[in-house]
Amino acid sequence: MIGATAADVGADGSAVMPAYDPSGFWDEMAEGPGRIRPHYAALARHLATLGPDEVARRQRAAELSFQSRGITFAVNQGQEGVEKIMPFDLIPRLIRPDEWHRIERGLAQRVRALNLFLRDVYHDQQILRQGIVPWELVLSASVYRREFRNVDVPLDVYTHIVGSDLVRDASGEFFVLEDNLRTPSGVSYLVENRRVLKRVWSRIFHDYEVRPVEGYPQDLLEVLRSLAPPSAEEPTIVLLTPGVFNSAYFEHAFLAKAMGIEMVQGSDLFVDDGAVFMRTTQGHQRVDVIYRRVDDDFLDPLVFRDDSLLGVAGLVASYRLGRVSLANAIGTGVADDKAIYAYVPRIIRYYLDEEPILPNVPTYLPTEADDLGYILEHLDELVVKSVNESGGYGMLIGPHAPQADRDEYRQRILADPRGYIAQPTLALSRHPCWVDDHFEGRHVDLRPFVLFGREVRVTPGGLTRVALRSGSLVVNSSQGGGGKDTWVLAE
DSSP states (O other): OOSOOTTSOOTTSSOSSOOOOOTTSOBSSEEETTEEOGGGHHHHHHHHTSOHHHHHHHHHHHHHHHHHHTOEEEEOSTTTOEEEEOOEEEEEEEEOHHHHHHHHHHHHHHHHHHHHHHHHHTTTOHHHHTTSSOHHHHHTOTTOOGGGTTOOOGGGOOOSEEEOEEEEOTTSOEEEEEOOOSSOOOHHHHHHHHHHHHHHOGGGGTTOOBOOOTTHHHHHHHHHHHTSOTTOSSOOEEEEOOOTTSTTHHHHHHHHHHHTOEEEOGGGEEEETTEEEEEETTEEEEEOEEEEOSOGGGTOTTTSOTTOSSSOTTHHHHHHTTSSEEESOTTGGGGSOHHHHTTHHHHHHHHHOOOOSSOBOOOBOTTSHHHHHHHHHTTTTEEEEETTOOTTOSEEEGGGSOHHHHHHHHHHHHHOGGGEEEEEOOOOOEEEEEETTEEEEEEEEEEOEEEESSSEEEOSSOEEEEOOSTTOOOOOGGGTOEEEEEEEBOO
16 A cells, blocks of 8 residues: 555565555655655554455445444535435544644634634724724624623633634645634534444554544533533533434434433423523423524524524523523624634734734635735636635635636625635645545545633544545535544654
8 A cells, every 4th residue: 555665565475555646735644655654654554454355345334334323414505405424434534743732722722812802892892993803894794793792601701612624735734724613513423433433443543542532522511511500500401403404413413412411492492581491291491501503593583583493582682691501602603704714813913912823824805905906816726715605615716617607706706895705725635535446635624623611622633524526625525525533643
């Protein structure tokens, strides 16, 4: 495998695995043809002892395990609305301890700064008054909730669960591509990827000490308990789901079961005398903390969308009174608005008086005249993103787009400059993946998960998402992407 050396051959002296060409991009596993990065050496030696039939057998076993455990996601875009098994590649991604230490510090720094930004923009707004972030950029954001000006939240923490997307470019440096501070998903696949790989290929763990990820649900439960109102000695915590047709419903059920809490829908809850109650077979039960996987707009038909059937009438009033706590807090979306993202380095310097540990990807804002001119002149080189879309939708990858699509986005940007950003097309790092009967490089990113209650905690690992389509830069599962296990190696 990967340019087999004398140590990586079969008993008959022939290479056991097909060759793998790592050239063209930063490769996570290989420094070049026949040169394995040192922390991957033991894994490469193990893979070299297996033939293609054995690798394919284990890949099929992993897929059957995902199917039997119901590890799925739903594609709700378009008319099909189908549920699919999460694609999985069984070759793990390895992260050195020194790399992880920097990622961990950088994410903790970022989450603390964004949390301070949220408290500020919903209270004194000093960062706006001093011109560090433009007033109009924040106040014009569709996810800025004016209804929550001067509303205090437990522990002064808004961002309890965060999933930031990291990419490694051609130089090998990690960048933050975007932050997800509303209802980030994917952590269930992080845990299940590890469980499945241990089940179908336990031997590859023997040469490594890998930091565990299975404790995430209990860490999350501890954070949720820390948010309970002071009057709740034994808080009742529930997970609020939009229902079975939501793309992340498997994750909702997984986390509720793992934490030992009830999963509810809006119709299971009601508000009485300012408090939230859950309907149960034993009667009504007071609810103290809601881990909500329902977007702001659908939480309460009395405040946001009056046609919502997913939320609870009166929930916002109870929240404002401090009778119930929500994770994440209402209004966090303004801090992960893709236009605000461009200002995160300034936000870190302003609140923490520190230089950012993890850099941003250079970002152009059409609301700035110079940036607008540059974007329109270089649409064939840039990635253009809608600030209100996610999951790989509402995006133009200029170098791969036909002229008609670039012309359409030109008009969209001119009609709504606040609605878009543009970034250089990054040469995302690649990782070997099993494709049919051989290894090929596929582009990857990394979504680590951060919890913030009384302290910041970064789960050691993350969901490595893989663009399984050859040449694709889009890793989202809704766009044909999959995942692989991520190993953070112990010191």
